[in-house]
Structure formats: structure tokens, C-alpha cells
Amino acid sequence: MLVSTKWLADYIDTKGIAPADLAEMITRSGIEVDAVIDRSHGMTNVVVGHVLERVKHPEADKLAICQVDVGEEVTQIICGAPNVAAGQKVIVARPGAVLPGGIKIKKAKLRGEESNGMICSLQELAIEGKLVPKAYAEGIYVLPEDSQPGADALELLGLNDIVLELGLTPNRSDAMSMLGVAYEVGAIISEEMKYPEVNYVSSSEVAENVLKLRVEDMDANPMYVAKVVKNVVIGESPLWLQQRLMAAGVRPHNNVVDVTNYVLMEYGQPLHAFDYDRLQTGEIVVRTAHAGEKITTLDDQERELQPHHLVITNGQEAVAIAGVMGGANSEVHEGTTTVVIESAYFNSASVRQTSKDHNLRSDASSRFEKGVDPNRVEAAAERAAQLIAELAGGEVLHGSVKVDELDKSQKEVVVSPDFINNRLGMKIPLEEMTSILTRLKFDYEAANGLLYINAPTRRQDIQIEEDIVEEIARIYGYDEIPMTLPVGETTQGGLTPYQAQRRIVRNYLESAGLHQAITYSLTSKELAQSFALESAPVTELLMPMSEERSTLRQSLIPHLLEAATYNVARKADSVTLFETGSVFLGETAEGLPHEEEHVAAVMTGKWLDHSWQGERKTVDFFVLKGIVEGLVAKLGLDQFVTFEQAQVDGLHPGRTAVIKLAGKFVGFVGQLHPTEQKKRDLKETYVMELNLAKLVTFSLEPLVYTPVPRFPSITRDIALVVERGQAAGALQQIIRSAGGKLLKDVRIFDLYEGDKMEPGQKSVAFSLTYEDPERTLTDEEVVKAHSKVLKALEEQGNAQLRG
């Protein structure tokens, strides 16, 4: 909502408060002022000129040489506008003038002819092109004939004005009108506001005899008022009206349409003017549309209507979409002589739906959607009739044509002063409260320790006690509220075990060298299921903004890979990223997808660069596997987790392990498949993804200390010759189960696949530690246990001791 402070002064005396200060007061007490706009934009030396003579420039077809009376002299100005003509009163920027954007006007020569200034269009005075009346959109603006040469043109155009741009929240639709803003300002500065005086002489002819009215859907349209004005002369509106509309962001059209828009801005009540003769039937019928019915609206769009759309008809065909936009067939035009002014109350939900269906938002629909003041419907019609009579020379027929079943009462709110003070944590005296209600123009009665309040109907948002709390507080001043903390039971704050574990996982991965990434949950349908740990239906948006963000992800890896590609393309020599986040799988009984928290990582490039001491390493499988092993150990799951060689779509078939927790699949670690790497412009890249929720919710016995061994342990190293394809982990597993309870530890310490081996064979070396917590082991006992191990290795692993 754009509020011209000059216009506002018609209704309220702001006692010389500077607009910027007023803006601050309005913001602090309820309605945010988004901007304070100086419409003069610092312009100077812009005056009224009288074009005395116009001749074509001898050297340039498109230029005219004008002799212009600018009050103190007659001067020559070259003008390029097609519509400049002798006799016009025009806007002249004199030499020395400064125009918006800092443009300075100087004396100049144009193609050899002297030019002392510039004849201006409205656009050159910083009025948006879409607000300039169509007649002047392509050229200079022509001022009223009675303008005085040399007079200040900015004053005449109302540009010596400050406009407040209000950022209205949906509850304050009352401030979508100049009168509403005047009420608000009046309450803030404790000043009375005044209404426009509406009086005119109506003709003896009775409106009801000329126009018939029938409303078929009283729910959607409980009140309809029509005024009929005869013998109007359609023309340009007076300048004061045009400039007020432009200040409010409305384009002037003609006097009748301008009046409806003016009253819309003034009262907040949308109006519509029909050409009575074009209605043809002398009848208005408000009904819901027929299926497939069509109407061409004022913007020249043909629109198909649906049965829940309310339309205004002439009894036969639609002439307007109720509350949204008029029809072209009944539009007021140059030759109109009789107009019907419609002022109605349309149900907000109905207008909202209709405007949404047609993707049509107008100044009218936006007000109906939020609910207009029931008590201004008729007043606005009268105000419009008065102005049309004044400005278009019309003759207002007697009375209104009206259907009215609208409930214009306001709900009474009963609230106790204690409730208000308790809710605020304050001690505002009752007299202070009632004084605020008076300033707000709320009717009230104080009795039995309660306040019985009737807010005016323009304040549709005042419905419950809490609304009164807010009204009192905002006018009293939020700065006055003291600062306290909740009293009562103290509560124990903290993270849940799950949340604490998640933080541990993140901190571990960061200590292990990975940066935390946050990527988008929405992805393309194509990527949604890639790398998913399980196969489940995807969750898709009904109306995505793009295919790229149409589906919820089932794996964190695709977007981490995108981040890797992004960084590598920017010459990062190392990318180590992880993410924790939800993936979305299938559907629960509630109808929502299963949301599971996963953790994933991507690593590529340099891992360790300590080259001056000869240590260099790029990321490989075992770097990332080591990080996963460390994570699992940190969570106490190392004994329950196994890695198995496996194939996963998109990963290198020989360099991928699935990760199992107590035998159940929880994730994988592996190298990205070389063709996938190439597709993403990546070199050797490793990824892992784990079901974080399953890891951190795995039930473990509480940690209990094991006594530190008091007796020496005995270590035996063995080197085994096995088939090349034999997994070392499997051998380790054989050793573990065969070693019995004396075997404390098995570590792999060497792998040899060189040419000293027979083809197809390799050597794996293990270090076995035997220990008994109760006593020193004897050689015999170790030999016994160890030979069991060797036997098992031979039988189950086909492994021979290397000679």
C-alpha cells in the first residue's frame, strides 16, 4: 500500500511530524513501513511552460523547435516528442534543473539550434511508465490549460510529496485504504481524523426503475449496491485526481474509471463501473457461472469459467467476474453516457479461489480476499456517485438498487484488564487501557472488572481477547514491556542420546579430515534413486519448479558428487566432504515417506602431502575404509561390523565393500565406477554411505572395564600362501573362530603378491597374540591353540604356511 502523505493530510492533521518520523512511529506500533519515498527525487527548476509556437527543426525530422513561455521569459526549446503542439501547457526543466538520477539540464545546441531546457514526459520525472496515462505514454505530458507559466510544476503534479510504502500483514487489511491508514495514524498520535463529506443532489428519477437487480448466491454475495448515473461525459480526470492515483500506483484512465479506483484507494472498497447501455437488458443478475461459460475480461483475455466462479451478468451473459475483473463487453468507454456503479460484498474465499484459478490478482481481488468493511459498502457507492457527478457532470438517480443480507455487526470481545496485564507481564492501569481503546475508536464499556469491547467493523481482525492484548500493547509501546524469564518448574535441557550421537559422528568425521556439506534434498527423478541403500518408491512433487528439483533423494551421494565435481573444476586438489541428512523412502501408514537419516562421504585427490619427508598419499579405498572403521569403533560397533566384497550399482565392481552390522546390511564403501567418474569429470573418487539411524540406535551393553592383563602375552607370526581371490578378512575370521578364548588379537601385517609367488597365489601374514588373563601361558598351551588355528586355515581356507 502506497500512502501519499499529502493525500493523507485530507483526513488527519499530523501536526507537522516529519514523514520519516511518522514512518518510524507507524512501524513501531503496528504496520511496517518498508520505504519512505520522496517523489520529488531532489528535482529542482521544473516549471510550467506554455508552448507558443512549434516549427519543425530544419535539420532533423523528429525534432521540433518550440518557443515556450516559462513565466519570466519566452525561450527556445528543442523537443523530440511526437505529441508536442502549440498552445499546450507543458512541463519544462529549465537550464540548471536536476532530474531524477542526477541528470543536469544545460543550455545546448541541437543540430545547430539553441535549446534552453527540456520539455518533459512524466517518465522523466521518475513516474513509472505503467502509471502514465496511455495518451501520454509515448510523449510529453500535457498540463491543464489553466496552469500558469513559470509556476512550480512539481507542486502542480503533486510531486512535492513523500509516499510511505506500507508492508501490510494479512491481518491488517483495514490499512488497505487511506481512511484506514488515517485511523491508524490517529490512534498513534492521538488525533481525531475526519471523513470526506459526501453530499450531492440526486435527480428525481428513481434508480430502481431503471435497473433491476437479482442475486442468486447470497452466501457468495450477501450485499450488492448499484448506483446509476446518467448523462456523464467521459473525459480526462482533473490533475489532482490523476496525480493522487499515480502516487498510489494506479494508472489514470478516464474520469469514471478513475473515480472508482480513487474510492477503492480511499475507502478500501472495490467498485466497478458498467456502461448501462452496453448491459442492454437494464438488469443485473449475480449468479455462479455455467460450466464452460466464457468471458473476455478488461485485459482482453478470454477466460473459461467454472461453476464455482461467481459472475455478474446482464441476465443473459457474464459481464464481470465478481470481485476480480470486469468484462470487456460492458466496459465504460468514450461514448458512455449512463454508468452503473457496483459496490458489493463478495465472500473472501470465493474471490480468493476465483482469482487463483484465473491467476488474476487485482487491487479489487486482493481486498475482497482479505475481507472488506461491511459498513463501507454503501458509503463507498455514495462517495463514487458524488465524485462522478462532480467530475463527469453526471446526474445521480435517486436511491440505490440494493440487495443486502450482510451481517454488519461486530463480535463483542470481553476481556479483563488483569488478563491483559498477566499476558504481557505488565501493570498497565485501566484508565490507560481505556484511553488506548478510545484512540483506536473501539467502543467499550468497563463493568464488573471487565472490558466489553466492540471494535469497528473495519477491524475484522479483532476477534478474541488476545487481539485486545496486542492492541493495548502496541499502542502503549512494546518498549515498555519488562524483561523477565519464565518462572515455575525448572526443566532439564539437553540432547537426546540420538542427537548426541549424531554430533559425535559429525565431530569424528571432521577430526578424520572431512568437511561437513549440506546439499539439497530435492533432486531430479533420474538421480533420486542412484546409490540408494534400498529400493523403495520415490516421493515426487506435484508441481516442481524444475525437473532438477522434482523428487526427494534416496541417497546423499549424488549431490555430494556434484559438490566434488564443482570443487575439482575449481582446481581443488583434494575434496573430502561428508553429509548427514534425511533420505526419503516409500510411504508409511500415515502417508508420509519413511525419513531415514544417513551419513555419506565423498573423497578424491590428495590425502596426505608431506613430501619433504617423502610422505605423499592420494585417497584410496583404504583411506576411506579406515575412516569408516574408526567411526564404527567410535560408536562401539567394531565387533559387530563386517565388510564384504560386493557389487553396487555405480561403483567399481572390484573395489566395493558392503558394510553389515550384526549381519544386516547398513551401507557400503567403494570407488566410484570409472565410467561414472568420467561422466562427472572426476579422477579416482571414493564414496561411502551408511544408515546413520541404524548405527546410532544399535543397542549395546553398557561399557564395563576389562582388567589390564597382568600376565605376559605370546605372539606368533605366520605367513600363509593362499589363492589370489581369497579374502584376507575371511582368513582372519577363520583364525578368530579357531583360536579359542586364548587368542586375544589377530592382525594382518603383510600382503605379498609379487613374482616370488606362484601365479594365482599370494601371501598374507598374520600376527596372533595369545593371552590368559589369569596366569602365564605355557608353551604347550600356545602350541595346542596355534596348531588348531593352522589346521582350520588349511581345511577351511585352503591356506598353507609359507616355507
Place this chain on the structure above:
Amino acid sequence: MEAQLQQLKQEAIDQVQNASTVKELQDVRVAYLGKKGPITDLLKGMGKLPAEERPKMGALVNVVREEVTAVLDERLVLLEEVAIQQQLANESIDVTLPGRPVKTGNHHPLTRVIEEIEDLFINMGYQIAEGPEVEKDYYNFEALNLPKGHPARDMQDSFYISEDILLRTHTSPVQARTMEAKGGEPIKIICPGKVYRRDSDDATHSHQFTQIEGLVIGENIRMSDLKGTLSIFAKKMFGDDREIRLRPSFFPFTEPSVEMDISCFKCGGSGCNVCKKTGWIEILGAGMVHPNVLEMAGYDSKKLSGFAFGMGPERIAMLKYGVEDIRHFYTNDVRFVSQFHRTEV
């Protein structure tokens, strides 16, 4: 024999003095004082002496032995010192060379901000509540006093999955779910999480972003409690000398509703580019829980009241760290993320 002894002593002392390393000195010790050395030989040869000379001779040999030993030990100390000096000189390194790198990563800046806020409220007795990112329209809107057709739904254009399911547009549905689950009991929670709105991504908009909302419900919770709580938050996050102010606003789920500004931490209130010359920076929205919201979740709004607040970690991070483009948070450029490596307490 005595002369022989004196000569031996002289020889030994000369050898000791000539020894230039600990090793050479040990050789001298072995050569003269060892089991096979000449002094031991002399002692062994004493059997041939007359019995009355033996004690005198024995004493003499011991004196010589002690004298040689003393000289030798003295020399040993010296040579060991030389040796250690030599070793230290040899072992000297250039300590200005870089150490073996220990690679560490760090929190994403949003997580950094979120955890800081979480910890701050945990210390004030709050618990952290979480909920699904794909929500029912009921919890996202209806339970928050935003029935279907409510004009304020336009403020939050949403991604729908079906008519009744959408990507949550704020973390308030977690509050609604928590209230429903608590069945009328007091609540003190904050709800961090990802949210989604139908916005085109640009410098100030992101279709995915994060939110932290807070909710306190109890007996006689007052607006002054909200103001006091927010003031503590503002001071901890933005500095002890921050002032706060409340401005009226509108949210369907609170009444009264306010926006909270903090005094500009850059200029202190005199006006600068961070605060757009106003001296104040808008940080969050808040208010007293709307009675409809309480009643819908089964709370008696006549007996209990509450406050709620909601803020955007992106905005806070942008202000705190001077980040100018919200897209930085979702690009995961290592040159950006790794800047948030150091700790700040």
C-alpha cells in the same frame, strides 16, 4: 716391581689422556684395569713376593689402580660430554620445516550456528525436538491456525506432494506434534531443521533453508518472558551490549505477534550498511501462542499460555560472518566451508 708399577701407571694415564672417544677410553680401561690387564697380572704375580712385602705391595697396586681409575673416570665424564655435544650437533634439525599435516575438517557454517543456538537454549533448560521434513498439511498449517483457504498461506508458497502432504515450510509442525504428544503438559523446546519453500534460488532466496523455532508453554507464561529470553539470546549470539526491540507483526499461530530487532552489532546503532542506516537489524519473529493453536493440540488456553519464536540460521550466519549470498551455504565450495574451521567460544 714398584718401578714397574709406576711405569705402568704413567703409561695408563698417558693412554687415558690420549683417548679421544668413549670407546677408546673403554679400551684403555679394559687394557689396564681389566681381568687380563697388566695391573691384574701384577696382583696375580704377588704370590711370588715374600709374605711381609705382600700387604705393602698390595696397597701400592690398589693406590695405582685407584689413581688410574680416577683419571679414567674423569676423562670419561669429559669424553661423554664431548660425545653428547657431538650427537646433539648431528641431530640438529630445521624446526621451521612444516610438521606432518593432520588433516581435519569442520562444521558447515549453518551447523556451527545451529549448534551454538542449541547449546545456548539447552543451558536455559530447553530440549531439542525434531520431526519429519515431509509433513501433513494438518501439522504444517491447520494445527497452526492456518486453515485451508487462509490468506496467510500465501506467505509460504509450498511444495506439495499430494493434496494433504507437503515439504514443511517451517519447523512449527514439530511444535504442533510435540504439543499433541505432550497432552497438556508444559513444554520447553527448540526445533531446528530443514524447511522448503517454492522460491527461485538467488542471492537472498533458497528453496531449501534451515529454521530454528522455540516454544515454551506453561502456567502464566508472559510476553515479558519472551522478551527476556530473546534478550539473552541476542546478547549471547551477537555480543553483550546488544539491545533488542520488539515491533508488532502478524503470524497466524501467535497473538500478539512481534518481530525482534537487535541494535546493529557493526555500528552500535549509529547507522551503517549492515543495518541499512537504521541502527537496527531484524533477526526473528515471535509471539504469544495463539489460543486456537493451544486448543487444537488439547491444551486449555485459559490455564496455560506460551510463547514461540522462529529464526533463520542462514540469516544469522550471513549477518555474523558477513556472507552476502545465501547460495554459498548450499554450493559446498571447500574454499567457503573451510573458512569456518577455527573455533570461537
